[in-house]
Amino acid sequence: MRQTIKLASVISVALWMAACSPQEDKAAHGGAGPQSMEVGVIKVEAKPQVIQVELPGRSKAFLEAEVRPQVNGIITKRSFVEGGNVKQGESLYQIDSSTYKAALVSANADLARANASLASAKAKAARYQQLVKTNAISKQDFDEAEAAYKEALASVTVAEAAINTAKINLEYTEVLAPISGRIGKSSVTAGALVTANQSQTLATIQQLDPINVDIAQSSAQLLRLKAKLKQGKLLAADNADVQLVLEDGTVYGHTGKLQFAEVSVDQNTGSVILRAEFPNPDGILLPGMYVRAMLNAGTDPQAILVPQKAITRNAKGEAVAMVVNTQGQVEAKIVTTAEVINHQWRVTSGLAVGDQVIVEGLQKIRPGAPVTPKVISATQAQ
DSSP: OHHHHHHHHHHHHHHHHHHHHHHHHHHHHHTOSOOOEEEEEEEOOEEEEEEEEEEEEEEEEEEEEEEOOSSOEEEEEEOSOTTSEEOTTOEEEEEOOHHHHHHHHHHHHHHHHHHHHHHHHHHHHHHHHHHHHTTSSOHHHHHHHHHHHHHHHHHHHHHHHHHHHHHHHHHHTEEEOSSOEEEOOOSOOTTOEEOTTOSSOSEEEEEEEEEEEEEEEEHHHHHHHHHHHHHTSSBOOSOOEEEEEOTTSOBOSSOEEEEEEOSSOOTTTOEEEEEEEEOOTTOOOOTTOEEEEEEEEEEEEEEEEEEGGGEEEOTTOOEEEEEEOTTSBEEEEEEEEEEEETTEEEEEESOOTTOEEEEESGGGOOTTOBEEEEEOOHHHHO
């Protein structure tokens, strides 16, 4: 009896398992197909975009003058404050002028003597001119008197030139500012001996408003830009505005103008120097300061921009963008990027207008996976 009950129980369990198995298998296999994941995408558009290039540069004084003495002597006074502003024609140094005043007095005396000799020679020449007509004197005596008169005239001219030289040297004893600007430290003090046109400068004056910025652009980059302009990939820029980024990363508050480009390439650096002029009313830019300049290189009439986070790198270091293809699957495309503009890569090849680039959900997808694209705005994508 017990064996019959056990057999019946085993048969009941087997029948229950057989009944449940198809349903479980159906439930297990019914959801085994790939699940479609929702991802955020942007549609690729092409629109005109101003292209800027970032180049290194250094600021340089608009005007710079090295102050040197033009006469010999002892410095008796310094009339400026180091690091202050001076105006053109302002007195900077005073050199002992006593010897130059004496030289001027001596030159005036020489002129007076020359004028006296001239008067005597002139009167003698006039008398001899009358006497030679009556043969009272020889022609030779008259010629000698005439020559003495002309020599006296020349002596007066020499004496006048000596006076001018003495006056100039006396004026040079007061060293004046050749330009307006900010003056640096003085290399001499009162009591120092200076000589005319010495190699050591007394001080340096720099005009800092406006100020120049010398920008270095590689010749290779210049050739690439010219080639793109020639091919029509870029349109020439209609302005020469330049913006600066300072050493601390802040943007300089004034816009500069590109003035000119050197006509030769530096053999040591392989670069061409561009010069821009900037207003500097607050004196923020100082000579020798390193800056980064943003120049307009032209306009890309069909620029494609995608958010930076949409571009990744593969094992080869190539830029990759994940797109949703026509089958609704993820596809990896190798792209070529140029510069970053407002947190977006400018893509020069690899993407076409209308492509759906995935910008959200990248960490949850792989190539070939089915996805459901959801178009988001450019603001959300960034």
